[in-house]
Amino acid sequence: MSSNPASIQDVAQLEDLLSEPAEGVVRTLGSLEGDIVVLGAAGKMGPTLARMAKRASEAAGMKRRVIGVSRFSSPPLENRLQSWGVETVRCDSPGPSIRFCLDWLPIAIETLELRSSQREMFMGFHQWPEGALAKKIR
Numbered sequence: 001m002s003s004n005p006a007s008i009q010d011v012a013q014l015e016d017l018l019s020e021p022a023e024g025v026v027r028t029l030g031s032l033e034g035d036i037v038v039l040g041a042a043g044k045m046g047p048t049l050a051r052m053a054k055r056a057s058e059a060a061g062m063k064r065r066v067i068g069v070s071r072f073s074s075p076p077l078e079n080r081l082q083s084w085g086v087e088t089v090r091c092d093s094p095g096p097s098i099r100f101c102l103d104w105l106p107i108a109i110e111t112l113e114l115r116s117s118q119r120e121m122f123m124g125f126h127q128w129p130e131g132a133l134a135k136k137i138r
Contacts, residue, residue, distance in 0.1 A: 018048045021056035029053065030060030041068025041088070042077050050086045058085075 008014050021029075029036075036057070038050040046068065054066040067087045072078040078088050 015048065015051070019051035019055060021052050021059060025052065025056045026059045029056045030062055032062075035065040035067060037067045037069055038086075039069050041081060041086070042070035042072050042074060046070065047077060047081060050081060051084045054085050 004017070005013070008017070036053050038046055038053065040046045041050050050066055050068045057064050057066065065087055066085070067089055068078075068081050069089045069091050070078075072088060072090050078090075081088055
């Protein structure tokens, strides 16, 4: 992990710092098999989380796909994710297409803030650790 700079010069540097995975993230993702889907990848923390998952996987020597799922109403953001090696899938959530993603991807990370009625749909698939929804799906 790099040291924190005295000041941040631009948004690109900030994004780089925020998406740098801690050693624990690298170890954790190195111990898991399968691809990763980030639901709500165009949200507030989605791009950073998706990029961190990609960087941590690479640092751990894991060859896996990191797939960002979102409406992607901003094409520049979708392009930026792709430039970081994150694949993108356009889709509104929650809905049948999101559930399909969860059925075939072994690891899911969700950044959506779900209403209680929506939360029930996902509870069979996930646990809620530290604000991000993550569970290995068998």
